[in-house]
Amino acid sequence: MRVIPIGAENSIQADASGCDEESGVVQKVHMPLVRREFLKGSGILFGSIASGSMLAALAPSTAWALELKTLTTDEGKVLMAMGRTLYPHKKLPDAVYALLAKDLDGGANSDAATAKLLKDGVASLNKAAGGDFSKLTYDQRLAIIHPMEDTPFFGKVRGQCVTSLYDNDMAFAAFGYPGSAWEKGGYITRGFQDLKWLPNPPAEASPPPFLG
């Protein structure tokens, strides 16, 4: 998961020369199972994806766990709850929101200022909640988050949501986006004009495909 720093709060540092890839193969999102006894990190988030659901097929196991390196388990849960408040998708399992916590934790692990921003932000959410923010209802969480819209903490979490929540295979599956098309031969014979609820345009506006 990468964040391309294009916002005002970030300085551009990406360098295209480091991004050569041998092929167009898109890597699957890894949802590693980690065992508690091997954990060296600061926290762990875990849960399960309903077996039989469309998304279960994408994960190596319906049970998932993510290790945090800097943030605590409770902080991770609050950030997941904040992500679900900002971008509430019933279609997305907690495993996707856990990716948000993991990516934010990655930022916190490499930069002390980011760690402080996130930890202080989580503390302020819990303070406003009078306890554990993640235990509140959606409406209660929304009421707490709204006044924070202009804070750097809000900006950081919201910005991270854009890539963490929407650039992964589970989100693709949930929203009906198949991603890479090259290895499947594109859509020339796979439904690019299969819409049936409107009449087809005449041939002069839309000639038939060349299949020869």
Added chain:
Amino acid sequence: MAKFDYNDDSVVVVIGSGAGGGTLSNELCQKGIKVVCLEAGARQSSASFINDEWKSFSQLAWLDPRTTSGSWRVAKDFAGLPAWICKTVGGTTTHWAGASLRFQEHEFRTRQVYGDLAGANLLDWPLTLDELEPYYAKAEDKMGVTRTNGIPGLPGNNNFKIMYAGAKKLGYGEVHTGRMAINSQPRDGRGRCMQLGFCFQGCKSGAKWSTLYTEIPKAEATGNFELRPESHVTRIEHNADGKVNAVVYFDKNGNEHRQKARIVCVAGNSIESPRLLLMSASNMFKDGLANSSGQVGRNYMRHMTGSVYAAFKDPVHMYRGTTMAGIVRDEARHDTRRGFVGGYELETLSLGVPFMAAFLDPGKWGADFAWWMEHYSQLAGMWIVGEDMPRETNRVTLNTNVKDKWGNPVPNVHFDDHPNDMAMREHAFSQGEKIYQAAGAIRTYRTPPYPSTHNLGTNRMSAKASDGVVNKWGQAHDINNLFVSDGSQFTSGGAENPTLTIVTLAIRQADYIAKQMKERAI
């Protein structure tokens, strides 16, 4: 591929390998002229392109630091990314959608036709559509533009079906799958479009014209061409007579080189080209090269843009097939009864889930945004592209407060929408919504402009040296062996996607340069 000595001062140095630089290089090489092409980016191929929006963006986009100012929304949403253009061999022809439309006759004389519009720096081009038509024809043939040269149009996808149905219900006349530099059938050694849906990410089937796998290999085959990828130019030098004579650049290892030159052609797109001229200031040219008019960097245009997305109750799957799959051309005319001068095109557009999240409405969050993402498979989309007004104050300048990795000031891009741009955008948003409503949309959404893909005007052509930077051949008024070969030459933007006109001007410029060299004029 040839190899030229750094001290070979008989070569033409072309800076940039995109629509302008790549085409010009090949055209010159075909005439037996030796060319060294310096390209800042690395060389990719159809095999290395990636069907993944963010990964491809990292691979192809120009991500060197830039800053922004002005009231345009891009400065708020994408402060460090004013433009979505490329740093790779082939330049932005790797990323472009393929729309290849000729300018309309009146768009070459906007000052005359639109009049003296307050706050606009309108000027007529020093050339006419008549003069360009033979070269437009050559460009269309070179690029294999559909609906020209007997090439059939592309088959329309689901996204186009919706545009067509709605536009026809509204009474629009010219609605079809466009004039596209994408092979609808095999041509020029390249296959036909596979309807991949990743036009913006570099065409993995090679059906879409890009200098990367057309002009550049053809130039290489002549033995007159040397391409130096990952060569970042920082300065153009001149001699005591005020003629340019060398180009200084850094290779990928950070080593500085100086390539001598008989002629220098700048084709780095409309942000880097004026930046390079400004950075090349000297004792003789204190305000930068070719800048006696003070117009270098000014009159920056980016096309009036915006998008309309619409949700339907049934599936659409707009991501299937050509990204720009169809067009409505009726609004491209000049008709002031609509409340603005100039016109606009409506072209289908599609984004994948990752970019939809980033671009549908940057900064937006909440249940309504989530609703749009959840209806992704039921969305149709179109892009608005219209003529924006050149303004002296919309400009590229050197930001000395921010330095790039070579220690040079980064370009700042300042832009304020002209009232004409805003009136046109309002009209286009409204027409786009009506098209989708006529096709049965349950909701429509007005998406603000993306980072600029059409960057134009910052080294503009003019009849008089006091009004612009280059003459009708793209030759600097001040320095006769310095040329501008990209969209920064444009005197006005037109309503049309600019690549075809950039290629057309490059073919024409190559003829002129060859003639001038033969006559020993330069």
